[in-house]
Amino acid sequence: MEIRHFRYFLAVAKHRNFSRAAAQLGIAPPTLTRQIQDMESDLGTRLFLRLQREVSLTDAGRALQAEAELTVRQFEAAQLNAQRAGRGETxxxxxxxxxxxxxxxxxxxxxxxxxxxxxxxxxxxxxxxxxxxxxxxxxxxxxxxxxxxxxxxxxxxxxxxxxVEGFALALPGSSWLCRLKEINAAHLQNEIFILPEQISGTLQVAAQGGYAPTLGPQPGGLVAVVALVSLGQGVAVVPESMVDHIKLPNVVYRRIQDCQPSSxxxxxxxxxxxxxxxxxxxxxxxxxxxxxxx
Structure with missing residues (x-):
């Protein structure tokens, strides 16, 4: 049996009349009658008692009705879920x-x-x-x-x-650089650069200053980078969005005046x-x- 057989069966059970059920399904009454007969043949039992103007469910029909309703609901739900997944909605x-x-x-x-x-x-x-x-x-x-x-x-x-985002300079609060009114790229020539995962900002600063940077450790995440700065291990060129989010003791954020690298x-x-x-x-x-x- 196929899912359509359950739909045919449920329509007849609802209307208790083959003609009205066929009209709902959009098929001819003789076609519907043959489909129900095929079901009864496959199951080896009668599902309906045929009366003069209507039909009624047999005990077997009543036993099948609840299961058929559940089967059709599950099939329709599975069909809908598959369609929604195919459309990228689930x-x-x-x-x-x-x-x-x-x-x-x-x-x-x-x-x-x-x-x-x-x-x-x-x-x-x-x-x-x-x-x-x-x-x-x-x-x-x-x-x-x-x-x-x-x-x-x-x-x-x-x-x-x-x-698009600029960079800021993170430096230890005890650094001599903090005493400068303005910090330029050349001022960082002798500093050790703690490296974030994205090192393009560091390289742009060094290029602006005209020197090869002294590279320190690359500890991983930005919190780890700023933690090393707070411990006095060096300076770091970091995304400016983190200035308001990572506040550690002994860390000062400053702008590099003559260089505005971005990523x-x-x-x-x-x-x-x-x-x-x-x-x-x-x-x-x-x-x-x-x-x-x-």
Missing amino acids: GHIELGYVASAVFSGVLQKQVSSFRLRYPDIGFTISENLMPVLPGLIEEGRLDVGYIRSPMHLPEALSTISLL FLSLVYRRFEKAPAVARFIEHVKDFSERPTL
């Missing part, structure tokens, strides 16, 4: 990010607005080290990620530029994404990033 997204995406607020805004529009799509969200995040996406262990560009990416990946947050994703929910999120981010700033 599903799950594995999302990775670097810390500066959170400090800027970009990740929160985009995920929140997406969830309001598609509440049945779930997320697993995790912080990742930037050097490994693109590889996790390429391998399929993550679906999308928020990174700080520019950085080298595998050919299978692409990016959406989201937010931008990006969403990285697979070029030929096939998962409908993930593709829906990528399109949402594209639309979000193209909205005019008020």
Whole structure:
């Protein structure tokens, strides 16, 4: 038997009349009669008692009715869920990010607005080290990620530029640099640079000052970078969005007057994404990033 047989059976049980049931189903009464007869033949029992103008359910018919209703509801629910998943309205997204995406607020805004529009799509969200995040996406262990560009990416990946952001200088409160009214790139020539995951800002400052920077440790996340600065291990060129978010003892943030390096947050994703929910999120981010700033 097929799902249509259950629908035919339920229509006859509801109307207690083959002609009215056939009209509801949009088929001819003789066709409906043959379908019910086929069901009874397959089950080896009668489902209806035929009276002069109507029919009534047998004990077997009444036993089948509740199960048939449940079967049809489950089938229709499965069909609807499959259709919604195919349209990218349900599903799950594995999302990775670097810390500066959170400090800027970009990740929160985009995920929140997406969830309001598609509440049945779930997320697993995790912080990742930037050097490994693109590889996790390429391998399929993550679906999308928020990174700080520019950085080298595998050919299978692409990016959406989201937010251009400048850098600030984090330095120990005891540093002689704090006594300067203005700090220029050349003043940092003899400093040790603690390296964040995105080192482009450090390299731009050194290029402006005309020297090769003395590179210190690269401890990972931005909190770890600023922690080393607070311990007097060096200075660091960090995204300006974190100035208001990471406050540690013995750390001062200053502007580099003659150099304003910048980077931008990006969403990285697979070029030929096939998962409908993930593709829906990528399109949402594209639309979000193209909205005019008020």
